Amino acid sequence: MTERMWRPRSLQSSYDVVIIGAGIHGLATAYYLGKRHGVKKIALLDKGYLGSGNSGRNTAILRSNYRTPEGIPFYDASVKLYEQMSQELGWNVLFSQCGHLTLAHTDSSLIGLRVRAENNQVLGVDSKLIFPDEIKRMVPAIDISSRARFPIMAALYHPPGGVIRHDAVVWGYARACDRMDIEIHPYTEVTGIRVEKGRALCVATTRGNVAAGAVLNVTAGWASTISKMAGVPLPIVSHQLQACVTEPLKPFLDKVIVSATLHVYVNQTDKGELVLGAEIDPYQSYSMRSTLPTLEQIAGHTLDLFPQLHGLRVLRQWAGVCDMTPDYAPIIGRAEEVENFYMDVGWGTYGFKAGPIAGQCTAELIATGKTPALIQAFSPGRFRAGRLVGEKAAAAVSS
Amino acid sequence: MDIRFNGKAIPIQEGDTVASALYRAGQRIFTRSFKYHRPRGLLCCSGHCPNCLMNVDGIPNVRTCITPARAGMAVKHQNARPSLDFDYLAIAQQFDWMMPVGWYYKNFTNPRMWHLAEAQIRKVAGLGDPPPPDAPEAVYEHAHMQAGVAVIGAGPAGLNAAREAASQGERVVVVDDQPRTTPGDSSYTLLSRSYCFGLYEGNLLGVLQSEPHSGARERLVHIRAKRIVVATGAYEAPLTFKNNDLPGIMLSTAVWRLIHRHGIQPGTSAVIISNETGDSAIAAELRNVGIAVVATVPPSDVLEATGSKHVTGLRTRRGAFACDLVVMCGHRIPDAGLLSQAGAKLEWSAEAGAFVPTELPPNITAVGDVAHALVRAASTLVSMPNKRTFVCFCNDVTSQDICDSVAEGFDHIELLKRYTTTTMGPCQGRMCQLQAIGICARETGRAIQETGVTTSRPPNPGVTLGALGGARHHPIRRTPMHYQHEELGAVWMDMGDWKRPRYYKSAQTERESILREYHAVRQAVGVIDVSTLGKLSLKGRDSGKLLDKVYTNRFSDLKPGRVRYAVLCDEAGIILDDGTISRPLADARGYNTGDPGGTRSVAPSVSAGTIDDFFITTTTGNLDFVEQWLEWWLAGAGWDVQINNLTSALAAVNLAGPKAREVLSALTSCGLSNAEFPYMACRNAEVAGVPALLMRIGFVGETGWEIHYPAESGEHLWSALMDAGRPFGICPFGVEAQRLLRLEKRHVIVGVDTDALTSPYEAGMAWVVKHDKADFIGKFALGKLESAQAQQSLVGFTMNANQIPEDGAAILVNGALAGRVTSARYSPAVEKAIGLAWVTAGAAAEGAQIEIRVAGAPVRATVTQRVFYDPDGARLRM
Amino acid sequence: MKRSALHRWHEKAGATLAEENGWYVPLRYSNAEQEAGAVRGSVGICDLSHLHEPLSPYARFLIAGPNTRAVLSKLTSLNLDLTKAYGSVAHVRSLVTRHELGFLLMIPRDYAESVWESLLHAGEEFHITVFGLEASRRLEA
Ligand SMILES: Cc1cc2nc3c(=O)[nH]c(=O)nc-3n(C[C@H](O)[C@H](O)[C@H](O)COP(=O)(O)OP(=O)(O)OC[C@H]3O[C@@H](n4cnc5c(N)ncnc54)[C@H](O)[C@@H]3O)c2cc1C
Numbered sequence A: 001m002t003e004r005m006w007r008p009r010s011l012q013s014s015y016d017v018v019i020i021g022a023g024i025h026g027l028a029t030a031y032y033l034g035k036r037h038g039v040k041k042i043a044l045l046d047k048g049y050l051g052s053g054n055s056g057r058n059t060a061i062l063r064s065n066y067r068t069p070e071g072i073p074f075y076d077a078s079v080k081l082y083e084q085m086s087q088e089l090g091w092n093v094l095f096s097q098c099g100h101l102t103l104a105h106t107d108s109s110l111i112g113l114r115v116r117a118e119n120n121q122v123l124g125v126d127s128k129l130i131f132p133d134e135i136k137r138m139v140p141a142i143d144i145s146s147r148a149r150f151p152i153m154a155a156l157y158h159p160p161g162g163v164i165r166h167d168a169v170v171w172g173y174a175r176a177c178d179r180m181d182i183e184i185h186p187y188t189e190v191t192g193i194r195v196e197k198g199r200a201l202c203v204a205t206t207r208g209n210v211a212a213g214a215v216l217n218v219t220a221g222w223a224s225t226i227s228k229m230a231g232v233p234l235p236i237v238s239h240q241l242q243a244c245v246t247e248p249l250k251p252f253l254d255k256v257i258v259s260a261t262l263h264v265y266v267n268q269t270d271k272g273e274l275v276l277g278a279e280i281d282p283y284q285s286y287s288m289r290s291t292l293p294t295l296e297q298i299a300g301h302t303l304d305l306f307p308q309l310h311g312l313r314v315l316r317q318w319a320g321v322c323d324m325t326p327d328y329a330p331i332i333g334r335a336e337e338v339e340n341f342y343m344d345v346g347w348g349t350y351g352f353k354a355g356p357i358a359g360q361c362t363a364e365l366i367a368t369g370k371t372p373a374l375i376q377a378f379s380p381g382r383f384r385a386g387r388l389v390g391e392k393a394a395a396a397v398s399s
Numbered sequence B: 001m002d003i004r005f006n007g008k009a010i011p012i013q014e015g016d017t018v019a020s021a022l023y024r025a026g027q028r029i030f031t032r033s034f035k036y037h038r039p040r041g042l043l044c045c046s047g048h049c050p051n052c053l054m055n056v057d058g059i060p061n062v063r064t065c066i067t068p069a070r071a072g073m074a075v076k077h078q079n080a081r082p083s084l085d086f087d088y089l090a091i092a093q094q095f096d097w098m099m100p101v102g103w104y105y106k107n108f109t110n111p112r113m114w115h116l117a118e119a120q121i122r123k124v125a126g127l128g129d130p131p132p133p134d135a136p137e138a139v140y141e142h143a144h145m146q147a148g149v150a151v152i153g154a155g156p157a158g159l160n161a162a163r164e165a166a167s168q169g170e171r172v173v174v175v176d177d178q179p180r181t182t183p184g185d186s187s188y189t190l191l192s193r194s195y196c197f198g199l200y201e202g203n204l205l206g207v208l209q210s211e212p213h214s215g216a217r218e219r220l221v222h223i224r225a226k227r228i229v230v231a232t233g234a235y236e237a238p239l240t241f242k243n244n245d246l247p248g249i250m251l252s253t254a255v256w257r258l259i260h261r262h263g264i265q266p267g268t269s270a271v272i273i274s275n276e277t278g279d280s281a282i283a284a285e286l287r288n289v290g291i292a293v294v295a296t297v298p299p300s301d302v303l304e305a306t307g308s309k310h311v312t313g314l315r316t317r318r319g320a321f322a323c324d325l326v327v328m329c330g331h332r333i334p335d336a337g338l339l340s341q342a343g344a345k346l347e348w349s350a351e352a353g354a355f356v357p358t359e360l361p362p363n364i365t366a367v368g369d370v371a372h373a374l375v376r377a378a379s380t381l382v383s384m385p386n387k388r389t390f391v392c393f394c395n396d397v398t399s400q401d402i403c404d405s406v407a408e409g410f411d412h413i414e415l416l417k418r419y420t421t422t423t424m425g426p427c428q429g430r431m432c433q434l435q436a437i438g439i440c441a442r443e444t445g446r447a448i449q450e451t452g453v454t455t456s457r458p459p460n461p462g463v464t465l466g467a468l469g470g471a472r473h474h475p476i477r478r479t480p481m482h483y484q485h486e487e488l489g490a491v492w493m494d495m496g497d498w499k500r501p502r503y504y505k506s507a508q509t510e511r512e513s514i515l516r517e518y519h520a521v522r523q524a525v526g527v528i529d530v531s532t533l534g535k536l537s538l539k540g541r542d543s544g545k546l547l548d549k550v551y552t553n554r555f556s557d558l559k560p561g562r563v564r565y566a567v568l569c570d571e572a573g574i575i576l577d578d579g580t581i582s583r584p585l586a587d588a589r590g591y592n593t594g595d596p597g598g599t600r601s602v603a604p605s606v607s608a609g610t611i612d613d614f615f616i617t618t619t620t621g622n623l624d625f626v627e628q629w630l631e632w633w634l635a636g637a638g639w640d641v642q643i644n645n646l647t648s649a650l651a652a653v654n655l656a657g658p659k660a661r662e663v664l665s666a667l668t669s670c671g672l673s674n675a676e677f678p679y680m681a682c683r684n685a686e687v688a689g690v691p692a693l694l695m696r697i698g699f700v701g702e703t704g705w706e707i708h709y710p711a712e713s714g715e716h717l718w719s720a721l722m723d724a725g726r727p728f729g730i731c732p733f734g735v736e737a738q739r740l741l742r743l744e745k746r747h748v749i750v751g752v753d754t755d756a757l758t759s760p761y762e763a764g765m766a767w768v769v770k771h772d773k774a775d776f777i778g779k780f781a782l783g784k785l786e787s788a789q790a791q792q793s794l795v796g797f798t799m800n801a802n803q804i805p806e807d808g809a810a811i812l813v814n815g816a817l818a819g820r821v822t823s824a825r826y827s828p829a830v831e832k833a834i835g836l837a838w839v840t841a842g843a844a845a846e847g848a849q850i851e852i853r854v855a856g857a858p859v860r861a862t863v864t865q866r867v868f869y870d871p872d873g874a875r876l877r878m
Numbered sequence C: 001m002k003r004s005a006l007h008r009w010h011e012k013a014g015a016t017l018a019e020e021n022g023w024y025v026p027l028r029y030s031n032a033e034q035e036a037g038a039v040r041g042s043v044g045i046c047d048l049s050h051l052h053e054p055l056s057p058y059a060r061f062l063i064a065g066p067n068t069r070a071v072l073s074k075l076t077s078l079n080l081d082l083t084k085a086y087g088s089v090a091h092v093r094s095l096v097t098r099h100e101l102g103f104l105l106m107i108p109r110d111y112a113e114s115v116w117e118s119l120l121h122a123g124e125e126f127h128i129t130v131f132g133l134e135a136s137r138r139l140e141a
């Protein structure tokens, strides 16, 4: 008899924790609340199907070769959780630690990569600069010649980086949550939050109201709309990020390739398709309708790296709405204005890789009231205090 | 006339596609399937299905059924070893029990096992072979059109709509994927062999045209239309029964095309599967070409097809029939993808047996089969779970897989799609979407309407990267003296679109060449092309006001004839750009006069200008930003300021070194003595007969002038300087030497030594912020930053020993990460490596010892805030 | 003498250069009559940068002949029915205005050579020609 991954449930009138958004951040938080802290009366509410937000739209690149002393250990911890995830969940999330190359085509990006390599090495993350000959050895398909308009000068090579099957992560967590009787409610849109005397009491949804001991906002592109419902301001703007996928070819590329100068990233899945991503579109938008100019740019820049692929066809193009913060670092913590309103947002273009550790830390914060050291730098109060995180240079290329 | 198929000559006829030629020559297996490597033959002959993909002239995954055959084409099969007829991997079918839907999620949960398994999976994954890195490139191009009405599809409905619109005087473009010729009444433009793959925001259509002319493989036409008529018709999709994928089982449209387009008799004895009772049209077609029609059966009666590499018969509830051709009169599916991309809803119509578009957005209409779905349901959508009933041909997903997935909880069509990968193959769901929906609806007990369709995403059909990329000419920006640099042996570096000389190759090594340039500047004279600097002129009464508002220091009090360093911050007090701002001299009436003594020349930035004029330089990369930033803050202020971007209009050079004055004085009558032209002054004067704005500034730390002058005289003035400088040993210098020279002066380069978090305080430039100004951008934040304890500071350092760290090297204090090097070079003046670095507050004190990583090992260095070369600036004022 | 941004290109293409108002100008590349004929029959481009207001950031090209629009529409999405349009031509922000013989392109000077090359490339299918001032005068006559 086939076992169901998760069961349909009826919505109850009250929960200890109501999590708004059933993407990876919501699911991971629920999972750790249940698993580590024994909180079970949890509802995950999502307006769409499971993984319908960015968790099902991203290019699923995982890495920890960030730039700052705040970012590096945080992402490193996340990659380590990913490494154990298949075993822990009893469900293969297809994590392929194939190695990750960030290319530099200009002097300034080369220096930026060196800073990352250096900081990574000091903090124990495996990454180093390599130069064209070695790049070519690792990725024989790539064009390192000088005929390119912006020839490749170097790359940051990060062996533990790779790609994962994003849906598998979502489903694996959802199954594990379901096994702990944590309730997942797709098609349940949050329409309002009742706040009294600095506490969020009740969450209004399209399927009725639910009372909540604590409310967590993990809605990525919609983060500011939800936080507005609770009267909590967020310095977040939404931008579109697009990606596309090609027809399958026999595998020839087993590294993730990212180029900041060309604003493009490329990897080949186990099915043989190339997944190609871009930089965020420059203007603010909540639209999920993809655009032709961005697709053309992705294609052109992919050909700058792999000119021989000109005859390969793109099959699908899609967009997600990304929640961007001023310093390209997330906002994790409790709202200063509403005592039981938590957030784990601002994940922009890079938050899939952070899901497990952010979930683990957020769960700890909700369950114990204490902010774990790993997320202290990401507090909602940092903007007022003027303590921004300098991740822009490392996070700027989406992924 | 032949093509070559796996090396063998295959004759071709007029009008042949690659697939028709092969079929005529007896080829029946065209591909092997994705997962089970089952033999697959021609199915749709319309470019809709995945069954005929081959490698043509080195390009993988080509739809051979719509690719015109041309003599000499090299065609190869793909995804089968050793041959299409015998493929080792067909063994996979025997192990299908090991590979139920989602099997890879449920196995290899041990990371090491997965690592091994993945390597094996990657050996067999994929379809076509990737072209080798040195594969020939092909020509692709873009084009743009504006149309009153764009009609997609040149069938009867589309052409009617086109003629009607044309008769109303509209400019009409018709797009069709078939090779058609415009009929006599060309009241409209026809793009034939062109398909529309996307309908984007603002009625933008992406259209892919094959071989627009002999010199190009494909052209992507962007059509902006006021109105769009979608007349894409309907296409046929296969029926589901056991072994429905065997070669010899074809859609009726495929059979029709083989017969009529290519004069091919597709079989000898056929069974027709059709809901039509009585003698169907297709039966008559078959008989006409001499094919025996063994039986016509309704879809609901079909049990299974038999055969291993080709169909040999059909078992039905009405008995078993031997045949070598099964003709499926399949589902007719309105080709509504473009409409749903545009936002139309698709609604299930039970009587049509199809999803039909409703709620069309404004200015988009649908005509013909795509709209009316006068099509009739081919069959009920029900097919029972079976491991040999193929729903998704592209990805080998069976009806069994779909049923199993629903039972596992993937009961929403979007989840089902992602879990089974149905609809995610090369045909983009054309062949399988409706069937998958049907099974999902039955298994969940929901209505088909409620089950719904998956989101339609462009591009559909797919488009090549080449066509999307277009001609791919990356623009190059050249300064007016570009070719003179080239003649001087410039080694180029890219700065945005600009090309700048990194250095001039004058010695064996890069290092020696750069040192030569360095010494020329320090000991004699050097000249560098700085035309890439952003150059803006500000005119109008309120220019000073605007500058006071936007820059941190004050400019309204800048005296005519003077230059001042300028820093621009954002609201958070972060440095965005720096440069110089000059205020040229003016006469008694307030008009610029040119050089102080004379009336001769009018300098470029200030022609016919007044005392209110300013001339701004920005860094090379930030010009656009600064210009927009100024415009932004000007907008709505009601101030009298005109901003003029002169970057491309002016060339600029910097002449520097102890002999600079002597060189320049040979070319200008402008007084250059310290009295007449002091440090940080500016003058308008003619140099070598060219009107110019001269500024006496000293980025590299020697007496020198920055000269801005009209670009069309770029080569002339450069040559004049080189000639006049020759007796003094003048040497052109590039960006590398400049960076070393300025580093010895401890001058900061915004964007190199600063980053997206740097404030003037941390950068040691507190003096550029004038808090006593009424208001300026960043004032509030800078006020707070001034009193706050800086978390990090930009400091200078000198290496204690002989190593040279690299830009970006980490700094350690007590073994802990404490900062980074932004620029480091060997300094001939100090005779050690020096540099600039960010360090945490604790390590910023004068004389503090830090460690810098050089080749991975920590090496000692000493922090200093002092300038490394000529700290008093005496040489600037010589 | 003043030089257009394409000065070196003209030299390399073997142009006969002459002086006009203090500028070097390309008179012809081969034969003025042939150049004019090629333009009349298809399409050609000509460097008119010397017709230049003081301190202009632009190079000026004339593109003329029956295939002018076909060539331009490969490089720009600008609506060529307008008499004046500003936007990207061969990825460079430029001004396009109608001209009695075709269109006048105002290209930022530092990008001039790059756009010129793009025009030649886009025009290959129409055997685009370069033409000098002599041919342009013939065409105007
Ligand atoms: C194209 C693209 C590529 C990317 N590539 C990468 C990458 O390579 N690596 C990486 O690490 N990150 C990547 N990202 C970013 C990453 O996808 C996101 O940061 C991450 O998935 C965020 O997860 P989440 O759980 O916070 O949000 P989501 O997965 O977006 O989940 C939020 C959920 O909230 C729901 N919701 C919203 N409003 C409401 C409401 N009112 N009521 C109920 N529910 C609501 C939404 O339906 C959604 O399901 C990419 C993103 C995009 C778009």
Ligand code: FES
Pocket: B050, B391, B392, B393, B394, B395, B422, B423, B424, B425, B426, B427, B428, B429, B430, B431, B432, B433
């Ligand atoms: S048959 Fe092509 S995607 Fe399913």
